[in-house]
Amino acid sequence: MPNEIPFQITFIDFPESDAIWLAVQERIEKLTHYNDHIIKCEVTISCPHRHHHADRYYHVNVHIYLPRNEIVISRNPEKDEAQKDIYVAIRNAFDSAERVLKEKIRMRRNRVRQYIRLHQPSI
Numbered sequence: 001m002p003n004e005i006p007f008q009i010t011f012i013d014f015p016e017s018d019a020i021w022l023a024v025q026e027r028i029e030k031l032t033h034y035n036d037h038i039i040k041c042e043v044t045i046s047c048p049h050r051h052h053h054a055d056r057y058y059h060v061n062v063h064i065y066l067p068r069n070e071i072v073i074s075r076n077p078e079k080d081e082a083q084k085d086i087y088v089a090i091r092n093a094f095d096s097a098e099r100v101l102k103e104k105i106r107m108r109r110n111r112v113r114q115y116i117r118l119h120q121p122s123i
Helices: 018-031 086-118
Strands: 007-012 040-046 059-066 069-074
Touching: 007 018, 018 040, 018 086, 040 086, 059 086, 069 086
Parallel strands: 007 040
Antiparallel strands: 040 059, 059 069
């Protein structure tokens, strides 16, 4: 069973929602499948005020704390029309976080393999 990750979700410029809270919590819990050493995760969701409601883009920032390392995902929503949907913005931010975690795992495994090859006794 994966470890529970302490987390904080901050809503800026729009009201909190139980549905959004649950969607983010589920994505945070999914991160433990990629790295079980996550210390905590902070998520900030903001929706800067615009003159027209249709032009509102959601910013989702994910800050993951690992031992001796941090991952920060911050997307520029104005360049992506899909960011007008809060759930798509959450999905995109966490998909990016998962890709970074997977890459860190791959790099760590490669370092271990190289270390083993270098330190194997020759026969």
